[in-house]
Amino acid sequence: MPTTGHTIKAFDQDLDRLRASIAEMGGLAEAAIAGAMRALIDRDVNAANAVIENDARLDALEAEVERQAVQVIALRAPMANDLREVVAALKIAGVVERMGDYAKNIAKRVHAIEPGADLQPLSLLPEMARITGDMVRMVLEAFIRRDPEQATQVSERDRAVDDFYNSIFRTLLTFMMERPQSITAATHLLFVAKNLERIGDHATNVAEMVYFAATGTHLAEREKGGDPARG
Amino acid sequence: MPTTGHTIKAFDQDLDRLRASIAEMGGLAEAAIAGAMRALIDRDVNAANAVIENDARLDALEAEVERQAVQVIALRAPMANDLREVVAALKIAGVVERMGDYAKNIAKRVHAIEPGADLQPLSLLPEMARITGDMVRMVLEAFIRRDPEQATQVSERDRAVDDFYNSIFRTLLTFMMERPQSITAATHLLFVAKNLERIGDHATNVAEMVYFAATGTHLAEREKGGDPARG
Numbered sequence: 001m002p003t004t005g006h007t008i009k010a011f012d013q014d015l016d017r018l019r020a021s022i023a024e025m026g027g028l029a030e031a032a033i034a035g036a037m038r039a040l041i042d043r044d045v046n047a048a049n050a051v052i053e054n055d056a057r058l059d060a061l062e063a064e065v066e067r068q069a070v071q072v073i074a075l076r077a078p079m080a081n082d083l084r085e086v087v088a089a090l091k092i093a094g095v096v097e098r099m100g101d102y103a104k105n106i107a108k109r110v111h112a113i114e115p116g117a118d119l120q121p122l123s124l125l126p127e128m129a130r131i132t133g134d135m136v137r138m139v140l141e142a143f144i145r146r147d148p149e150q151a152t153q154v155s156e157r158d159r160a161v162d163d164f165y166n167s168i169f170r171t172l173l174t175f176m177m178e179r180p181q182s183i184t185a186a187t188h189l190l191f192v193a194k195n196l197e198r199i200g201d202h203a204t205n206v207a208e209m210v211y212f213a214a215t216g217t218h219l220a221e222r223e224k225g226g227d228p229a230r231g
Numbered sequence: 232m233p234t235t236g237h238t239i240k241a242f243d244q245d246l247d248r249l250r251a252s253i254a255e256m257g258g259l260a261e262a263a264i265a266g267a268m269r270a271l272i273d274r275d276v277n278a279a280n281a282v283i284e285n286d287a288r289l290d291a292l293e294a295e296v297e298r299q300a301v302q303v304i305a306l307r308a309p310m311a312n313d314l315r316e317v318v319a320a321l322k323i324a325g326v327v328e329r330m331g332d333y334a335k336n337i338a339k340r341v342h343a344i345e346p347g348a349d350l351q352p353l354s355l356l357p358e359m360a361r362i363t364g365d366m367v368r369m370v371l372e373a374f375i376r377r378d379p380e381q382a383t384q385v386s387e388r389d390r391a392v393d394d395f396y397n398s399i400f401r402t403l404l405t406f407m408m409e410r411p412q413s414i415t416a417a418t419h420l421l422f423v424a425k426n427l428e429r430i431g432d433h434a435t436n437v438a439e440m441v442y443f444a445a446t447g448t449h450l451a452e453r454e455k456g457g458d459p460a461r462g
């Protein structure tokens with residue numbers, strides 16, 4: 001059991017290394033969201049391809065975090081709280097990798113939208129993307145600093161993302177009804193909005209893990225997902 | 232280190248318990264997919280509510296698997312392969328919980344579709360749901376039995392799910408263009424198809440984990456997701 005000063009220090013260093021890898025993942029995910037959104041607005045297929053290719057780095061980092069975490073557990077045999085931190089790191093890496101997948105999905109839609117498509121409802125999406133990107137950055141800062149206050153703020157911002165999603169959903173449906181020729185393009189934008197909404201949900205899930213790890217109590221239960229189809 | 236017969240046996244029992252919990256989760260996820268689909272076809276709000284309420288059981292089981300896994304690691308200090316198995320169980324429980332979320336999302340759309348809505352493209356969805364439900368069952372059997380052959384079969388079935396998704400996507404778009412009054416309902420069905428496609432993807436991810444755990448090599452890389460918007 002790691003009770004000597006030397007071993008505890010080694011464990012802390014291992015944990016710092018894990019945290020650094022996760023922070024790097026967060027930076028990549030944030031950049032992927034912003035990059036995918038820019039590519040979508042500019043209809044820039046090359047920029048979209050760059051986002052798609054960069055996702056491999058996120059996948060590799062997640063595998064690296066898993067490898068590191070398993071090694072830390074095997075080598076340091078951490079107990080109770082320390083073990084929970086390593087497991088939390090493992091889970092958070094998985095969530096951030098999925099955020100990257102959603103950003104990649106957004107980038108993949110750039111190919112599918114014809115250059116001439118009339119996409120007026122696009123105007124709300126960039127702001128929604130900005131807020132979800134902020135949530136990703138904030139929640140990983142909260143994780144690194146073990147800051148339950150900031151985790152709470154992330155959870156609160158998710159309401160704004162849900163409101164954006166509801167608004168975009170309604171706007172796009174009306175748009176489709178008025179211009180049947182835009183249905184294909186509008187459908188892709190609907191999935192883009194849904195992907196952003198899921199990123200916001202995942203950031204909130206991480207916020208809940210960070211809050212619980214820091215305080216031992218759960219953030220108040222909220223209904224997830226801002227889909228007007230729900231409830 | 233667990234080198235005595237007694238400790239090894241205790242570890243195996245712990246692992247069996249973990250596996251049993253995950254098998255139970257798989258059964259619940261499979262039932263949720265079938266239940267949500269039946270509720271959608273029958274426009275049965277009560278049946279949909281039952282699916283939504285039952286999801287709490289899956290969430291609780293995932294938390295239970297995590298608690299068990301952390302306890303096994305702390306108590307038995309498993310090394311190398313054994314540790315990897317516990318980590319795999321932890322990850323698979325997370326994936327199955329997410330499958331349940333997708334089924335819950337399908338159930339939540341039952342409320343949103345007006346009883347009178349004309350939903351002719353609904354005819355392909357039940358078969359797609361049946362295949363994804365089968366994949367969930369098969370991949371968890373493969374996990375419990377450590378059967379790489381069956382894991383490969385699950386991965387192959389995902390192509391059928393992707394084909395269904397592509398077909399439904401195109402059918403619904405055409406349907407929306409022809410009947411603008413059905414756009415809202417058709418959009419919800421599009422999300423249902425997308426949820427099923429994601430369940431299939433997740434089952435394939437689990438299949439890859441099972442295959443790797445059993446053989447030490449990776450299943451051939453495939454492009455995930457059958458969205459015609461992609462590539």
